[in-house]
């Protein structure tokens with residue numbers, strides 16, 4: 027099978043498509059707007075990954091899934107967490123498909139296994155074949171099996187970095203609910219500064235500077251994102267972080283048009 031040409035791996039943060047103050051609170055208007063923006067780009071070679079927001083995270087946290095299998099009572103939590111992610115994914119798929127996008131949902135829990143939380147085996151033949159046929163695969167952060175932990179939580183951020191590297195993507199676009207990467211948390215620090223251009227070195231320094239993630243996010247918030255992006259940037263993949271809650275920012279980022287946000291390059 028020939029290698030598919032992948033231009034962009036796009037992450038849509040859970041905080042963009044859900045209300046993280048609620049539980050199972052989808053922002054259906056936002057999901058619809060983003061699906062329309064994706065459709066408008068007529069993008070080829072695009073892979074989409076979305077986060078868990080108020081669907082995956084509260085369940086994963088309630089049952090302590092990220093730390094692995096410790097007791098029988100967690101198993102129903104694993105099922106619930108995966109299930110609510112498929113519900114959120116269904117809303118995303120609904121919007122994309124009815125906007126005429128030839129999107130196809132791929133469940134990480136069915137095609138990959140992690141080892142101590144890191145992706146180890148990924149059955150990529152269907153994904154590659156879908157891409158070769160011009161489909162747009164849509165994946166998400168998920169509850170997954172783990173060779174050492176029994177199971178764990180895989181973040182969409184680990185997935186985008188892994189997929190972009192594996193598929194030799196040109197770039198990663200990360201849609202979040204703030205204007206880009208800041209030198210501290212803009213939601214709690216009024217003096218935080220937006221960092222418009224970052225190099226790999228800056229990214230590594232920032233990793234040590236950024237504070238603890240919010241408790242509602244089992245996979246680590248912005249700090250988790252930064253950490254996960256490092257290997258992709260090391261491989262020369264360009265990253266753009268934009269505010270996906272602002273209309274047309276995702277559209278412009280996908281088109282490669284100038285848009286406010288943070289760009290991250292190797293040097």
Ligand code: IP8
Nearest residue numbers: 077078082167181182245
């Ligand atoms: O929101 C986590 O994905 P993320 C998904 O991309 C679950 O970190 C199931 C909590």
